[in-house]
Ligand SMILES: Nc1nc2c(ncn2[C@@H]2O[C@H](COP(=O)(O)OP(=O)(O)O)[C@@H](O)[C@H]2O)c(=O)[nH]1
């Protein structure tokens with residue numbers, strides 16, 4: 001356990017002064033730090049799925065780091081392996097727990113329930129991150145930061161550690177979107193090495209079971225205005241096979257951001273397409289001449305735009321049911337939502353479509369069921385009917401989503 005007058009880490013005495021100050025390194029522990037329990041138990045949580053090759057060294061190095069920092073540390077391994085990882089982990093003194101469900105996020109969620117520490121460190125069990133990085137990260141928690149993120153992009157990525165697709169496209173793109181939408185101000189949103197105080201962790205609403213848990217934690221931290229720091233770290237090549245799937249997991253991160261912010265992803269582009277479709281369709285129809293190609297394009301834009309708009313509402317309604325405090329725009333729209341209003345609108349559109357259809361039938365009858373030249377009206381009937389049907393089923397779906405979410409339909 002830490003003693004007053006001791007340094008965080010023996011090697012830090014030689015640190016350059018300003019770097020040391022910047023990272024809070026080489027800080028000498030005071031009586032106050034000890035009595036205020038600033039320095040207490042640290043829980044390192046490691047999720048594992050077949051990491052037998054590396055988990056032993058990972059735990060040993062973590063324990064050595066705790067000892068060097070004079071911190072009381074516990075290592076929790078949340079294991080869903082079939083290769084004997086758990087045996088190795090418990091033989092090295094880690095507490096091994098089998099999560100009820102598979103999934104990176106599920107492992108952490110269970111780990112948080114079990115951890116005793118006031119500070120909690122998250123790290124992979126594949127030695128791609130060095131446990132020694134805790135030496136740079138933990139002092140920042142002592143300095144008052146709530147969450148300390150490792151940054152591989154600001155640090156060093158060893159050759160072969162990260163596929164170019166992730167390093168140059170996926171990671172910067174997803175991190176960029178996340179920063180723009182949530183003002184997180186970080187450079188590597190998917191870094192698996194992080195440290196957080198228990199107090200801060202308890203304010204986060206974390207639920208994701210898969211890899212998107214990594215995004216959820218950052219989004220929640222930024223939304224709750226936690227004090228976030230970044231530490232450049234080194235990323236090493238992995239030994240066993242990665243459990244990450246570039247495309248399905250990349251999409252899951254994106255879907256998660258859409259759930260929190262449906263307005264820029266769905267509502268705005270949907271509205272744009274809808275308005276363009278509306279102008280084109282109405283323009284062509286009112287001109288009276290037969291311009292089937294323009295009308296087809298207009299109808300297509302209308303249907304796509306409307307569908308995106310509705311999808312935005314579905315994301316918003318699901319977000320409310322999921323327990324997110326959604327965007328103001330969505331909240332406003334949802335507060336005006338009622339199943340009856342949407343059903344009425346849908347019926348009105350459907351009836352308009354039927355009227356167009358009936359007019360075609362009537363003119364056909366008047367011409368003695370001869371050759372028919374009413375493609376433009378037929379197209380209008382089709383567009384209006386599709387919009388009507390979409391509205392009716394969307395209304396029903398949103399009502400279902402909101403059944404248990406506490407939203408009051410007016
Ligand atoms: N318990 C558990 N651990 C998992 C699961 N999927 C991945 N992991 C572990 O989570 C960590 C991160 O996964 P990894 O494959 O390294 O992903 P990457 O770092 O993004 O390539 C590793 O230690 C994995 O063994 C899972 O379903 N359950």
Ligand SMILES: [Mg+2]
Pocket residue numbers: 124126128192238
């Ligand atoms: Mg990994």
